[in-house]
Amino acid sequence: SIDQAARxxxxxxxxxxxxxxxxxxCFAQSRKDFTCFWEExxxxxxxxxxxxxxxxxxxxxxxxxxxxxxxxxxxxxxxxCHLNRIQMFVQTDIxxxxxxxxxxxxxxxxxxVFILDPPANxxxxxxxQPLQLNLSWVPPALKYMDDSMIYEVIYTTAGSxxxxxxxxxxSSELILRGLQPGQxxxxxxxxxxxxxxxxxxxxxxxxxxFMET
Amino acid sequence: SIDQAARxxxxxxxxxxxxxxxxxxCFAQSRKDFTCFWEExxxxxxxxxxxxxxxxxxxxxxxxxxxxxxxxxxxxxxxxCHLNRIQMFVQTDIxxxxxxxxxxxxxxxxxxVFILDPPANxxxxxxxQPLQLNLSWVPPALKYMDDSMIYEVIYTTAGSxxxxxxxxxxSSELILRGLQPGQxxxxxxxxxxxxxxxxxxxxxxxxxxFMET
Amino acid sequence: SPLRPICDxxxxxxxxxxxRDAEVAMKSCRExxxxxxxxxxxxxxVDFDVWEKxxxxxxxxxxxxGLWLLQQALGLLRTSVTNTALHSHLDNSIRNLLSxxxxxxxxxxxxxxxxxxxxxxxxxWRVSSATDLLQVxxxxxxxxxxxxxxxxxxCQQDVS
Numbered sequence: 001s002i003d004q005a006a007r008x009x010x011x012x013x014x015x016x017x018x019x020x021x022x023x024x025x026c027f028a029q030s031r032k033d034f035t036c037f038w039e040e041x042x043x044x045x046x047x048x049x050x051x052x053x054x055x056x057x058x059x060x061x062x063x064x065x066x067x068x069x070x071x072x073x074x075x076x077x078x079x080x081c082h083l084n085r086i087q088m089f090v091q092t093d094i095x096x097x098x099x100x101x102x103x104x105x106x107x108x109x110x111x112x113v114f115i116l117d118p119p120a121n122x123x124x125x126x127x128x129q130p131l132q133l134n135l136s137w138v139p140p141a142l143k144y145m146d147d148s149m150i151y152e153v154i155y156t157t158a159g160s161x162x163x164x165x166x167x168x169x170x171s172s173e174l175i176l177r178g179l180q181p182g183q184x185x186x187x188x189x190x191x192x193x194x195x196x197x198x199x200x201x202x203x204x205x206x207x208x209x210f211m212e213t
Numbered sequence: 214s215i216d217q218a219a220r221x222x223x224x225x226x227x228x229x230x231x232x233x234x235x236x237x238x239c240f241a242q243s244r245k246d247f248t249c250f251w252e253e254x255x256x257x258x259x260x261x262x263x264x265x266x267x268x269x270x271x272x273x274x275x276x277x278x279x280x281x282x283x284x285x286x287x288x289x290x291x292x293x294c295h296l297n298r299i300q301m302f303v304q305t306d307i308x309x310x311x312x313x314x315x316x317x318x319x320x321x322x323x324x325x326v327f328i329l330d331p332p333a334n335x336x337x338x339x340x341x342q343p344l345q346l347n348l349s350w351v352p353p354a355l356k357y358m359d360d361s362m363i364y365e366v367i368y369t370t371a372g373s374x375x376x377x378x379x380x381x382x383x384s385s386e387l388i389l390r391g392l393q394p395g396q397x398x399x400x401x402x403x404x405x406x407x408x409x410x411x412x413x414x415x416x417x418x419x420x421x422x423f424m425e426t
Numbered sequence: 427s428p429l430r431p432i433c434d435x436x437x438x439x440x441x442x443x444x445x446r447d448a449e450v451a452m453k454s455c456r457e458x459x460x461x462x463x464x465x466x467x468x469x470x471x472v473d474f475d476v477w478e479k480x481x482x483x484x485x486x487x488x489x490x491x492g493l494w495l496l497q498q499a500l501g502l503l504r505t506s507v508t509n510t511a512l513h514s515h516l517d518n519s520i521r522n523l524l525s526x527x528x529x530x531x532x533x534x535x536x537x538x539x540x541x542x543x544x545x546x547x548x549x550x551w552r553v554s555s556a557t558d559l560l561q562v563x564x565x566x567x568x569x570x571x572x573x574x575x576x577x578x579x580x581c582q583q584d585v586s
Binding site for chain 2: 431434436437439441443444517518521524525528529532
């Protein structure tokens with residue numbers, strides 16, 4: 001749904017604000033969808049028409065990307081550029097100017113800055129063995145990339161703050177073993193590209209699922 | 214250590230003498246290290262300069278590999294050729310001549326004739342559960358190939374001749390379950406490439422470790 | 427014996443990792459690691475819409491000519507570099523390119539006849555630094571080569 005897409009987009013922006021020191025912060029969501037943004041204090045920022053965002057792929061002329069401005073929490077503003085025509089496996093050079101003065105510049109490879117949607121339909125069920133749970137999920141649908149995804153599963157018991165973590169590669173299921181009896185487990189999954197062809201940031205955590213042992 | 218390397222090399226030669234009917238017998242130990250050899254009766258064999266070992270990769274001219282001769286048990290001699298420059302996924306054609314007469318010829322793919330060193334640092338420890346043991350080991354150091362290794366674990370009790378065998382893929386640990394109480398177990402591990410990308414022979418068994426249940 | 431099709435993409439992933447190791451080694455190399463003259467290299471860039479509209483033969487041809495260019499370029503770099511640590515990376519990279527050709531061959535992708543000179547190839551450009559060359563090498567393997575192998579007909583029925 002559009003709501004879900006907007007919520008996922010918002011989460012990705014938060015992840016980058018937390019994880020990425022460089023500016024502009026950029027992420028790809030799919031093969032056709034690349035977003036860059038940066039944050040400014042409302043009081044120090046200018047009007048939209050003062051800024052220009054240009055990008056160029058190796059051996060190409062530079063193009064301009066139209067900007068949008070959105071208010072953000074804590075007296076901040078976010079400036080966004082969204083590209084539909086994207087080139088991967090080639091260096092992309094980005095420059096942001098304000099009134100002719102270069103304020104940000106960055107070179108990156110788009111296929112290395114993916115943030116995926118979190119895994120969907122996380123499902124937990126009991127197994128024939130008592131202290132085991134069967135976990136499965138649906139990977140984000142991305143052509144050419146499903147064999148490059150790795151997952152992190154975190155599971156915690158109700159009272160505890162510390163979770164146990166398992167990493168899973170190239171599979172979308174896991175058996176959790178050696179659990180404690182009579183406990184309510186809370187389980188969440190996140191996904192990332194594996195770093196060989198594609199790379200990026202860990203997705204947001206999936207909505208949690210619960211199961212008692 | 215060099216001693217260890219020489220011992221491992223010797224074991225690989227024994228494995229091939231037992232397992233490989235074709236001649237010359239050949240094995241890769243790493244991506245840069247390929248050895249072929251054959252055995253002759255001391256009495257029937259000639260001097261080193263009578264023999265020539267040539268190899269060629271697809272679409273390349275053939276090259277000569279210098280030979281070494283070593284005495285072996287039972288009145289035998291071993292003739293060795295060692296290559297540092299190897300080419301994988303391409304057919305390698307090998308010919309051995311003695312005084313101009315072809316005595317052996319063989320075509321192979323180098324990536325399919327690996328023999329690895331046995332797993333190292335095999336470690337066994339007790340688990341929280343009574344009749345289980347925790348086993349772990351260090352895979353042979355071959356960069357980017359550890360996800361293609363499979364292991365065989367054999368464990369026997371002191372009095373018994375028959376061992377139980379478990380096969381482990383792409384993991385270097387195993388929990389042995391359903392053991393008998395109050396027994397001394399002897400545990401050994403060996404390794405082989407899984408046959409998907411790379412293949413070969415089972416390694417020698419690791420040195421045994423012992424643990425009482 | 428009939429050649430077995432090599433469909434496990436981890437073969438290529440392994441070469442990609444080694445290509446990246448070579449790139450890293452080059453970046454930290456201080457002496458005896460420069461390229462003596464500029465060399466032709468393939469375009470690495472992939473626009474998926476454009477790539478998907480090409481037919482399989484054109485895709486294969488683009489990959490094979492790119493691999494050939496990289497072989498020539500890395501061969502030249504090998505002769506102009508004197509740093510021994512880099513020699514071993516470059517030898518390995520060149521061998522891996524030959525192995526990739528062998529993988530393509532195993533997938534029944536038509537044999538490639540190299541042109542008399544790189545100038546005959548379309549869509550090439552030139553790099554003059556060793557670091558740029560090794561970056562192109564990695565990006566080419568990660569991008570076009572991987573996409574071609576992924577779609578190989580010979581591997582489509584392979585549901586084992």
